[in-house]
Amino acid sequence: MMIDYENAETIYRRFFQSIGTYQCVNNGFRKWRFHCPVHQDDKASALAWLGDDGRIIIGCPVCDTRHHPEVRLAIISQLGLKVSDLMPKEKKWDEKGNLEPTSAWNYRDENGRILYRSARFDLPDGKKRFELQAWNGREFVRGAKGVRRVLYNLPAIVRASKSKTIWLVEGEKKADIMGEVGLVATAVATGSAAPWEPQFTESIRGRPVAIMPDNDGPSKHFAERVAGILMCDGGFDRLAVVPLCGLPAKGDIWDLIRSCKDSEMTKEEISQIIQNALDGSPFRWRRV
Ligand SMILES: [Zn+2]
Numbered sequence: 001m002m003i004d005y006e007n008a009e010t011i012y013r014r015f016f017q018s019i020g021t022y023q024c025v026n027n028g029f030r031k032w033r034f035h036c037p038v039h040q041d042d043k044a045s046a047l048a049w050l051g052d053d054g055r056i057i058i059g060c061p062v063c064d065t066r067h068h069p070e071v072r073l074a075i076i077s078q079l080g081l082k083v084s085d086l087m088p089k090e091k092k093w094d095e096k097g098n099l100e101p102t103s104a105w106n107y108r109d110e111n112g113r114i115l116y117r118s119a120r121f122d123l124p125d126g127k128k129r130f131e132l133q134a135w136n137g138r139e140f141v142r143g144a145k146g147v148r149r150v151l152y153n154l155p156a157i158v159r160a161s162k163s164k165t166i167w168l169v170e171g172e173k174k175a176d177i178m179g180e181v182g183l184v185a186t187a188v189a190t191g192s193a194a195p196w197e198p199q200f201t202e203s204i205r206g207r208p209v210a211i212m213p214d215n216d217g218p219s220k221h222f223a224e225r226v227a228g229i230l231m232c233d234g235g236f237d238r239l240a241v242v243p244l245c246g247l248p249a250k251g252d253i254w255d256l257i258r259s260c261k262d263s264e265m266t267k268e269e270i271s272q273i274i275q276n277a278l279d280g281s282p283f284r285w286r287r288v
Contacts (some may be wrong), residue, residue, distance in 0.1 A: 018079040036060040037072040054088040056254035077248035083255040099156035105172035118189040152187040160184045165208040174254045180269045186224035192222035208238035214252035
């Protein structure tokens with residue numbers, strides 16, 4: 001990804017406002033020191049540096065964020081920031097001056113044919129908006145009324161072996177990053193208020209299912225609602241709700257995997273952390 005420096009400026013400004021005093025360590029590599037908000041830090045031992053993609057990466061050798069990616073998230077949270085605040089943002093405009101989606105996630109049928117997409121718009125006033133857009137064979141058009149609804153990543157679910165756990169997370173972006181570490185993950189469009197359609201149950205019936213909510217109320221509520229539906233629908237011998245313990249409020253699996261990647265953990269190590277969360281999950285139901 002090309003670094004958009006004007007955009008990076010905004011990110012730095014926001015970041016430096018949050019950390020207060022800091023000291024430039026190595027201008028050539030754009031690295032800075034600041035006081036770690038998590039441990040008693042007299043020496044300004046925390047570090048911030050510029051990643052290849054224009055975002056800010058932070059770490060604290062005293063807290064050993066290299067081996068404790070969740071502590072990195074605690075530092076970011078203590079600074080009053082979200083992980084996404086440290087990421088470069090792209091703004092796209094089409095030739096008519098209309099805002100193009102910042103990101104879009106395609107929903108496909110079993111055979112990989114696109115049915116619709118969920119498009120995210122980052123509006124000039126800083127707000128975000130999501131919209132479903134149906135594929136009419138030539139282009140995406142606003143709205144998806146009457147279009148068959150499917151689980152995100154349905155082709156991957158169909159391809160996966162029957163013993164492989166299907167992870168249900170809130171949002172396509174999280175499903176994508178779980179896919180990057182070798183897990184099969186799915187989501188439903190439009191977030192925690194989304195209806196759970198009967199065909200979603202059919203797509204995953206008989207498979208081990210792990211539902212991983214974000215660390216916030218609506219998301220946990222969604223997880224419990226879907227778990228309840230699957231239990232009643234039947235055919236789920238292995239079903240779990242897996243809370244991510246130790247995350248800051250509103251933290252999620254995307255933040256955690258992002259932080260693990262900043263620690264240069266391997267795919268296997270990251271998926272093992274997630275597997276451990278499932279194995280240790282207190283909300284696990286089994287039927288015999
Ligand atoms: Zn520290």
